[in-house]
Amino acid sequence: MSKMMRAARLHTEGQPFQVDNVPVPDVRPTDVLVEVKAAGVVPNLRNVVTHYSEWFPFLPLPKLPAIYGLDSAGVVAAVGSQVRSGIKVGDRVYVNPGLSCGSCIACRRGDNVNCTAYTFQGYFGFGPGSQKLFEDYPYGGFGQYLTAPASNLVVLPESITFEQGARFGYLGTSYSALRKAQFSPGQTVLVDGGTGTLGLGAVILALAMGAAKVFATGRNKALLSKLKQLDARVVPIELGVRPTADVVMEATDGYGVDVLIETLGPNAPPATVLDAFNGLRRGGKAVNIGGVAEPIPLEPFPLMCLQKSYIGSLWFTTAEGQDMANMAHAGTLDLGVFEHERFTLDQVNEALEAVDKRGGGFTNVVIMH
Numbered sequence: 117m118s119k120m121m122r123a124a125r126l127h128t129e130g131q132p133f134q135v136d137n138v139p140v141p142d143v144r145p146t147d148v149l150v151e152v153k154a155a156g157v158v159p160n161l162r163n164v165v166t167h168y169s170e171w172f173p174f175l176p177l178p179k180l181p182a183i184y185g186l187d188s189a190g191v192v193a194a195v196g197s198q199v200r201s202g203i204k205v206g207d208r209v210y211v212n213p214g215l216s217c218g219s220c221i222a223c224r225r226g227d228n229v230n231c232t233a234y235t236f237q238g239y240f241g242f243g244p245g246s247q248k249l250f251e252d253y254p255y256g257g258f259g260q261y262l263t264a265p266a267s268n269l270v271v272l273p274e275s276i277t278f279e280q281g282a283r284f285g286y287l288g289t290s291y292s293a294l295r296k297a298q299f300s301p302g303q304t305v306l307v308d309g310g311t312g313t314l315g316l317g318a319v320i321l322a323l324a325m326g327a328a329k330v331f332a333t334g335r336n337k338a339l340l341s342k343l344k345q346l347d348a349r350v351v352p353i354e355l356g357v358r359p360t361a362d363v364v365m366e367a368t369d370g371y372g373v374d375v376l377i378e379t380l381g382p383n384a385p386p387a388t389v390l391d392a393f394n395g396l397r398r399g400g401k402a403v404n405i406g407g408v409a410e411p412i413p414l415e416p417f418p419l420m421c422l423q424k425s426y427i428g429s430l431w432f433t434t435a436e437g438q439d440m441a442n443m444a445h446a447g448t449l450d451l452g453v454f455e456h457e458r459f460t461l462d463q464v465n466e467a468l469e470a471v472d473k474r475g476g477g478f479t480n481v482v483i484m485h
Contacts, residue, residue, distance in 0.1 A: 185257025
């Protein structure tokens, strides 16, 4: 194996990536070296590398020059001396980029996502300890190789392509949200923003988990029609025609849905979020994974009387990632809905442009190594 590799690095915030030659990272005892085959170009990346230092100064970014790339799928090229079972050279894997310190109270109780230093490898962090984790794992998916803790690997069967594996980040976010809502087979779900990248994931996962009916909102009629074609259980709702809550209540005989997955992004108006929330049944649970930026005026007293819950969910565990791989291999989770747009590493800046012009959540933009 060569000691050098090619990687697309960001040298200046807001400027294009450039491809450099950098050393292949060394493997520490509990880590693995992964040869990246596909790296997802997530819709929010442009904001992260252009605006996050201004918009969210409390979220640490890796020091420049930095190798970005949140979602990576590839093949294990080497294992550390203390990786003794479960993972071996040649395994096809998805790398969960969620890094934690391993020793704080949250980590010691197995709640790594709530580590105060939680960090997305190849993306951004959430606490003052993130910079140290960036230094420990400085390579993201836009490099030919990366190192990661062995405990962060989801083993991918041959039935899952590397392009599909590189979509696991946004899929896992939706899956974890459904689990936090205690969703169970036979229940109903409303996915607010169902035509987007997060939303489509929530739709297909709810179907895979046995939803009786999946309501999905969106503004693009063509994309709503594509959602409807996925399964007879999908009920598309065009935003702006009728209140979402009215449509849901009418379709459920006034009962409401069991679960709301809120996937609308930072620029979504709070009124749209409240409209969807009003479609929840008594005791229903709403989970926000889209990150609406403006305050949402939820009144505590009605919330208490109706026993509704509004929950925030950030990411997913490696175990949840393995659940998804197993569901896809079993045929219950359909990953064939994605339309892959493939770019070489040298075309990384063109890939960013393609993400901005994508056709909703069905488009999956990936860098192929």
